[in-house]
Each structure stands twice: as C-alpha cells, then as structure tokens.
Amino acid sequence: MVSEDVLRTHLQELRRGTVVVASLVALRRPDYGYALLQRLSDHGFPVDANTLYPLLRRLEDQGLLTSEWNTEESRPRKFYRTSDEGESMLNRLLDDLAAVQTSITGLIQGVER
C-alpha cells in the first residue's frame, strides 16, 4: 500500500506545471483572481489561493498576461488576460502536454502487464 504522503507529493509534482497551462487557457477570456480560482476548480483544477494570486502576478511580470483594472463594480478588480506572447507560449506548452500524453500511451501499450 502506497503511503498517502508519497502519493500526495507525486500528485503535487504532476499537477504543478498544469496550473500555468490551465490559467493561460482560462484567461483567453479576461477574469479576476477569485473568479478564475472558481472557474479552474469547477473544471477540475483545484488551486490554492495563495499559489494562484502570486502566480498571476509572476506571469504578468513575464509578459504572458496583461492586466486591466475594472473600477465599475462594487470593488476594484484586476482583470488578467492572456497576451499574444502568452498565447504562443501556451501553444508550445499544449503541444508538449499532448506529446507527453502520446508518449505515455505508447509506453503503456508497449509494456505488457
């Protein structure tokens, strides 16, 4: 029986990079931090708030996201959107994700159980 701790670490490792991919995909439609958090978790990407908020700023610093303040609603919200640069980066990442999936499938078929 695999210990819960070991399993959790490996799942965490596996999921880590996908948060960036998921955020870049989701932010093709502009959104603010909390709404994005909800959207991601609705689609099966549970992310911790204390990971996502700093991550959005970091992606913005790297030029992968652009942002705009919306002051029309009850409280000022910063809306993020995937930039052109972010889009081309996202395509590379999605290609790689697909390649990983293909490789894994091939490997599974090639190995007899």
Place this chain on the structure above:
Amino acid sequence: MNTLTDRYLAATLRSVPTQRRDEIATELRASIDDMIEGRTDGGQDAATAEREVLTELGNPDVLAARYADRRLQLIGPTYYLLWLRLLKLLLSFIPALVGTIVTVVEAAEGKGFGAIGPGIVAAMQVAVQIAFWLTVTFAIIERTQTAVDLPEWTVDQLPDAPARRGIPLADTIASVIMLVLTIAYLPLQHYHSWVSGTDGENIAILDPALWSFWLPALIGVLALSVIFEVVKYRIDRWTWALFGTKVLLDLAFAVPLAWLALSDRLLNPALAKRLSWVAEAENREGLGLAIAVGAAAIVVWDLIDTARKTRQQTTA
C-alpha cells in the same frame, strides 16, 4: 479599522517590494473580500468566513515570499555543496592551527599547562567565526542571484575508490598527540611543576639527577615511537616486523620506568621535604609499585591488542 483582514494585509505587505505594495494591497484586499463574500453567500456568518479565508491563505510571510518570488532557504541546492566543502576544508585545519599557535605563544610566556585553555578557546572562536562568515557570504550570493561560475563536474574529479585502511588516520594522530604530550611533559615538570618550595622556587616532580641519562633516553624512545607511528601509517597494516619493533619500543620505555620506580629513584627527593606524604618510605614504595604494575599492565594489554590486530591483518 483594524479587522483581521487589515492585519493580514499589513503583515503580508511588510515584506513585499515597496513599488508594488499599493497595487498588491488593492488586489489582495479585493480577492479576500471576494472569497469572504463567496462564503457568506453560502450562509456563513461574516466573522467565521473571514477567519477561514485568512487561514486558507496561510502564513502572510509565505504569501509575501511568493509575491516577491523570494526563496525561503538560506543556501539553496546550487551552492549548498560548495558551501559544505569549503566549510569542511576551512574547519579542518585553521582552528587547530590557530589554537596551536596560541598555545605555543602562551606556553612561551611561561603559562605551562595553563596555555592549553586559551588555545582551545581561540580554536573554538575561530571555528565559529569561519562558519558564520562563510554562511553569511553564501546567503548573500544566494539572495543577490549573482552568477557565480561554478566549474562543471567532470568524471576526472572522481576520487579513487577508498581502499579500506588497515591503520586509521585518527588512531595515528591520537597516538602521535599522546606521545608528543608525554615528551613535552618531561621538561615541563622540571620547570613548571605545581609544587613550589618554601621560598617559592619550583620543585620538579621527577628527580633532576635523571636528566644525566634516563630522562633523555626515555624522550629518545618516545621520539622513536612517533617515527614508528608514522611508518606504520605509511605501511598501512600491521606486520610481524612492526609488531616486533612495537614490543621493543614498549619495553624500552616501560622497563626503565618500572625499574626506576621500584628502586625509588623516580621522584625528586626534594619533594619529600615539601610533601609529608612522600616523605614516608612506605608510601614511596607503594607509589613505585603502583607505577611499575600500571606500566606493565598497559604494555601487556597493548601487546595483546596489537598481536590480535597483526594476526587479523596478516592472515587476511
């Protein structure tokens, strides 16, 4: 207003770079309010919701470090091994060197055995200073993200696979230190024993008459023993020739010592005038016998132990 949220924001923003503090503050406050609202909409009361949301966000210092992209480690994996190697290298000889120098200087000023204390203290201080400053330097390099050109590892750096040493270095060093201390004690007790005469002059423990032959002879034997230890380390295993030499050296030291002790020629007669316990012939005989028996016991034990090791290492 000094709500939990205010306190949380203040704690987080404290260690975020100033130029982006206001923006992060506005955004984080809005996010927190959103999260609280998400919970109160579900029917929770506001105070509990606030508490839970802030708990979920976790330690503000961790969050701030994530915003600032700051590493939560003193020395990271890039530099850790280099730091460790330098630390070991520097600690391996500098404290011992400084300690020895201090001891020698203090001894030269006539402190006798009192010189060892300052030597040890100096060595420990130097060790602490080295560890501290080296670590500070590496912590700064880690934080400034200075690109230090670390040489790439190559297979040529591989050390030779360690051969199992028959004679451990630590044993050799320990033996040599013991021998050197014994050699040093013989002249030391002559000039600085802890016994002084009626008018404050120094009284040697051992009979000064022995300096005409026996003490120099014993020092010679001890010096030969030091050479023996070094040769043994170079050969790296016990051989029967080494065992034979060891027997001769042990006997050359122990037999004269026991003989001098039994014939009551070891102690300085002047001591008897000062210490009444030594003045009684019966006590002196007892002491002489104890020294002789002790020396014999040590030699016998040492030779049995050595014979055992020699047999193991010559048959293997």
